[in-house]
Amino acid sequence: MGENTFPVYNADAIVNFYRTEVLTGNEAKHFTKSDLAPVPKPEAVQTLYMRVLHLLYRFRPECHSMVPLMENIQFPEYHEGATTIMSVYMRMRQFLPVCMVYDFSLSDLLAPNKSKTLTILSAIMNFLYFRKQRMTVILEKQARFRADMDRLQSYNRANMEAEKKIEILMTIPPEQQAEVDELAAALTELQTTTRHELQEVETINESIGEWKTKIADKTQKLAQIKLDISSLKEEVGKLKSQIVESPEELKSQMEKMRENVKDIKNSVKETDECVVELQNMVQSMTNTEAEIQHILGLLQDLESSMNNTKQRQEEHQELIIQHEKKQKELKSLCNEEVQLKRAQAMKLDKKSKLKFRSQKKREMKEQHFQDVLGQCNQIHQQRARVDYRIQEISRETQNLNVTIQSLKDVCSKETEQAQALYDAVCASMDNFHRGIELQSIDLKKDIMNMSANF
The missing domain is CATH 1.20.5 (Single alpha-helices involved in coiled-coils or other helix-helix interfaces)
Structure with a gap:
């Protein structure tokens, strides 16, 4: 503990920090300098450690006093006091090496020393400062990452739209396909003609070079011939003067x-x-x-x-x-600013506490809002399912209406046929009854005639 990698604060700074950043409610009101100096109180130190563990690892203070349910333990109420202290001791032994404290013992809980307690609390205070700074940096990085992700999504959307436009522009409509074929054929013809013309130009250039060489030779020959003619003329003049x-x-x-x-x-x-x-x-x-x-x-x-x-x-x-x-330079200025902020942190403890509480309230509101959104999403999903079911039922009802209409048409046709048969049967029965009545009348007449004869 002699060579620490963190500053050791005095009791007033530690009390102000833990009252604003760690403790809440009545514990923050009743926590004073007398709990740490001149002799630290074990109960106050244990509550501080419990609250630190709750702040960092979400391990509630009442969970330290839970006795494990085992069959061989007799009288578990005798183990409650020891279990809380041993639980806090084990958790602090796991946590304090992160704060560069490696000699934490059980006596620091049961009979804490002033200097050692102040160094441990200073180490935890330094770690909480570092944690707060890293949290702000991570939140800024998260905000930048979200902005970058939104920008990337917008860029991806723009790329997709551009690809779709490129596909639309690259796809040739069937109305213009004939024109495109004609243009391609014309381009191939132009390329072939340009190639032939280039070959002709090359041959012409070669012939021009040959003609230039020939002309140069002929000009040299003409100059030589002119020189020879002038010399011959001179000689002829001389000879004319000498010879007849x-x-x-x-x-x-x-x-x-x-x-x-x-x-x-x-x-x-x-x-x-x-x-x-x-x-x-x-x-x-x-x-x-x-x-x-x-x-x-x-x-x-x-x-x-x-x-x-x-x-x-x-x-x-x-x-x-x-x-x-x-x-x-900005990083160096930021480091200086961090040091200045640490110097001013003691004055801004109340404001930071209020900000922390408002942040908690905002988180609670955001959580409630997220829950409400989840419920709304579930309701929308159920509504979509119900709409889909209603659509299926409406389709089934339409199909049933169509089948009922077809059955009604068939029944109407069958009823018409049955009515015609019934009318025919009734007419035939009427004719049959009339014939029977006529036969009965004839029989009666015959009987009357026979009775009259007898």
Whole structure:
């Protein structure tokens, strides 16, 4: 007990704390400093421990005095006093290691010492402070978790609605299926045509390169020929000045020169035609180069946007680092605030007690509200069952009405047939009775005639 990991409070602070946080009613009114100093009272210390156990583990004080019902125990009333003390001792031996107290003995209940009792009560007080702080943190986390769960449910609902919309948009109605097929066929045709055109463009580019090489060779040859002609002209001029040639040789040389000129003109025409074709190809190449320049401009815009996004990501990381620093500062400030709250806790004991009582009342009201909601849910379920049963009975009554109507129709038909038979039988009986009456009249006449003859 010499090296404690918690502060040891004085008797006044302990009395004020336990009167506001642990004890209730008359026990809080009658608990004073004299119960702890100069000599702690065993009854007060035992009630404090019982109330702490009731607050933490919901183990009621009257449960400590319950003697186990066994057949071999004689006179169980003699065991009641010892069972309460032993029960409190066993529970406190299990609980106090959580508060960093490991030397709790039975004498601390029967004959408590002032210093040791104050250290034990300070340890329990420190644990209750820690429990209260953790409860607030856990409640905040629960509230955040509930908000996050609600947000997640809303996001899931939005995702489900978006998926449904996507399915609706992806499903093609049968009215537009023909148009979609036509568009797909047109797209495939466009792709094939573009591929062919690309192949043609590649072949044209290759031919343009070949023509360029040919033109370069021919231009070099023409330049060489021009140089040769100029040199030949100079030599011819020199030779003309030196030698007087014959006219026949001059004519043959002139014809050769004319043929060479014709060949050169033909080659020049061919080169002009090739140049025109090459100019057309160059124009198409300039158009493609303009498109490529446009695409390069778009790519440069994309690069600039990517650089901007990288800069923003770096700024975001810097902001995250600053946020972490601020959180650390906030944690340190929270720790300072907790220490200040502990210093001010003695002044706010009455308010905390009132808050605790109001919280209990709110919990009771919430529990009552939950019970009422459960009853309402049961009533709604019973009502749904009754509605379902009424619907079944109404269906059965409708079926019975239909069968009764069909039976009535059959009975009416059978009654009509029986009535017709009855009418026919009555008519035949009337005819039979009339015949019998006529025969009886004839017999009477015959008898009268016979009597008259006799």
